[in-house]
Amino acid sequence: MREERSLELRQGAHGWGLYTTINLPAGQTIVRENAVAFGEGHSGGIPVIHVMAAAYYLELSHFRPADDPCPEESDQALIYFTNFYSPAPGTTWEHGVTLSGPARPVIPLHGAVGFVVSRINHSCVPCAVVELLRGAPKKPLELRLVTLRAIKAGEEITTNYRDIEDVVERRRLLQKDYGFLCECSRCLEELGKRAK
Numbered sequence: 001m002r003e004e005r006s007l008e009l010r011q012g013a014h015g016w017g018l019y020t021t022i023n024l025p026a027g028q029t030i031v032r033e034n035a036v037a038f039g040e041g042h043s044g045g046i047p048v049i050h051v052m053a054a055a056y057y058l059e060l061s062h063f064r065p066a067d068d069p070c071p072e073e074s075d076q077a078l079i080y081f082t083n084f085y086s087p088a089p090g091t092t093w094e095h096g097v098t099l100s101g102p103a104r105p106v107i108p109l110h111g112a113v114g115f116v117v118s119r120i121n122h123s124c125v126p127c128a129v130v131e132l133l134r135g136a137p138k139k140p141l142e143l144r145l146v147t148l149r150a151i152k153a154g155e156e157i158t159t160n161y162r163d164i165e166d167v168v169e170r171r172r173l174l175q176k177d178y179g180f181l182c183e184c185s186r187c188l189e190e191l192g193k194r195a196k
């Protein structure tokens, strides 16, 4: 992880979170890390996790939706589905992607979990975004955390897990897939407008 001294992983109001200890400008890459686990949709199963990473990986959040269609899924699969980031639209993948598979067909299997970035909390008004980059052939997938705006020292770094316009649908999906009801400033403002 780059910029180690300026970023801090710690427990906050929403569990693990990432915080900056310095002011950061917009558009800056603040974390670069290789994926702990990644899926490309062709294996049909959960991604392989690097042995050295497994212990750290298992500390990540682990949520089983109430309507989970696959109750037999392993803990590792649930951790993957609760924590992966998808590639940005337009990303080119090395292999053809097949979205069939036994896990959860509604969630694309191509995505990646990172040591640091998968501990970042959600906001519907995020201050950063995670990009997935394919390096040289056979090299691990890289995750990059990039600031979307200037961030002040002490602020929590957030990303958007579900960028959906409609506030009710967005909060419903966040609760269904991640187990929390979002109460960020955008949600509260949009809900307030609806109540009028």
Ligand SMILES: [Zn+2]
Residues within 6 Å of the ligand: 123, 124, 125, 182, 183, 184, 185, 186, 187, 188
């Ligand atoms: Zn929100």
